[in-house]
Amino acid sequence: MEVVDILTELLKFKSITPDDDGAMNYIDMFMDGFEAEFLEINGVKNLILTKKFGDGAHLCFAGHIDVVPAGVGWESDPFEPIQKDGYIYARGSQDMKSGVAAFLCACKDASDFKGTLSIILTSDEEGDGIYGTLEALKFLEQKGSLPDFAVVAEPTCTAKFGDAIKVGRRGSINGVINIKGRQGHAAYPEKCVNPAHQLASVFSDFAGYNLDSGSKYFKESKIVITDIRGGMEVTNVTPANVKIMFNVRNSDLSDYEDVKRYTEYVFHGFDYELSLKQGSKPFLTDENSKIVSLMRQSIEKISGVSPELSTSGGTSDARYFAQFGVPVVEFGVINDRIHAINERVCIKEVEDLYLVFKELIENFY
CATH class of the missing domain: 3.30.70.360 (Alpha-Beta Plaits)
Incomplete structure (x- = not known):
């Protein structure tokens, strides 16, 4: 299935924090070939997917499947995605099911990675966020399986796809x-x-x-x-x-x-x-880190844009990776309608985001 098809399916789940509405099970079935571990803590569902290709570095993609309530005033049903004029309209289309769909497809299509690929998904990022990604990372630490690098696919771009990578966040x-x-x-x-x-x-x-x-x-x-x-x-x-x-x-x-x-x-x-x-607390990933350098290269190749390194915006689950000493970046589609009425995402951006993540995986070594 193509990335837009997966995104369309994900958008149909009414996954308002902390209810995943069955999205985690759907993702587990889609990601055959990956080992799945479910963690449910105080009503929050988390899913960790892992596939070991070789003994090299462990690269993790992370995101959230939960969305904020739709609100009133939509021109269409916020949980029945529609395509119009090159966009998909639905709650969560930008924040952040587009990013989730892109890295799911990129990881599923990977065939020649020399290390471990993993995915962390939570249903509690838009809420308190204390029983989600943080708990998943604690679980991986106890197993001795913390990732070496991480990418959180939050929407980061401002005016043009590819124009910003988040390398840190303020406290x-x-x-x-x-x-x-x-x-x-x-x-x-x-x-x-x-x-x-x-x-x-x-x-x-x-x-x-x-x-x-x-x-x-x-x-x-x-x-x-x-x-x-x-x-x-x-x-x-x-x-x-x-x-x-x-x-x-x-x-x-x-x-x-x-x-x-x-x-x-x-x-x-x-x-x-x-x-x-x-x-x-504030965190910053070194601009010379491997994950920053390779992400920049992948974005430039696919989009033709040289991204700015940014720390703007509020908080995200990237802070938890930094807390565990994991170099982390955030990259995703344009952020101009998150949490808004008639939230939408550009189809071309979703397709390009998949290609950026695919390029990152293929050239990680």
């Missing part, structure tokens, strides 16, 4: 500041401690502040305010407290302690509580 730190005051009548502000006024006095020093200037592959670590709330939505009572929520996508130049220190500096003297949580 993510979430924060909540609760400024405490003393509620009172708005007509007697001298009898109140107004936390909104306190916040106003320092807000410009905090909101949008860059903790560093960025580095070669990372943008600056910026404090981004995501929510502010306080009071009772009346005009004659001052608030008892004001809560500010924020996020920092941190580079390799700033960390949890830097965020904590700067927050404490700005809000020094206030009566407040601070909660910080590190969601993920």
